[in-house]
Amino acid sequence: MIYLLLVPFKHEAERNRSRTQTAFNRLITIHLMLWTAYPIVWILAPTGIDAIGQDLETMFYTILDVASKVGFGFLSLNTYSKIERIGAVAEDLEPTAPMR
Numbered sequence: 001m002i003y004l005l006l007v008p009f010k011h012e013a014e015r016n017r018s019r020t021q022t023a024f025n026r027l028i029t030i031h032l033m034l035w036t037a038y039p040i041v042w043i044l045a046p047t048g049i050d051a052i053g054q055d056l057e058t059m060f061y062t063i064l065d066v067a068s069k070v071g072f073g074f075l076s077l078n079t080y081s082k083i084e085r086i087g088a089v090a091e092d093l094e095p096t097a098p099m100r
Contacts, residue, residue, distance in 0.1 A: 023079045030075065034068040 010028065041064065042048055045057035052060075 020083050023083060027072075027076060027079060031068075031072060034064060034072065037064055 010024070037060075041052075041057060041060045044051040046052075046054060
């Protein structure tokens with residue numbers, strides 16, 4: 001998943017959608033930061049090195065779930081509406097090669 005986001009998808013965005021490259025990079029960065037936090041919580045929880053208790057583990061997972069799903073959803077919709085306002089959606093979209 002990380003490879004797909006950082007290599008082929010990023011190159012595709014840079015090549016075909018240069019006006020939206022900043023938005024794409026910001027969304028990728030936030031997505032990777034949020035999803036990297038899940039294994040960190042798991043390692044710190046009682047299932048890992050037991051550095052945090054069950055209550056904190058549950059709280060962190062709940063915050064991560066809301067941020068990574070609802071928060072990222074709102075952020076991506078907001079970003080899309082900004083892209084539409086600058087007119088970069090219809091003009092920049094070109095047919096892309098199918099993923100292998």
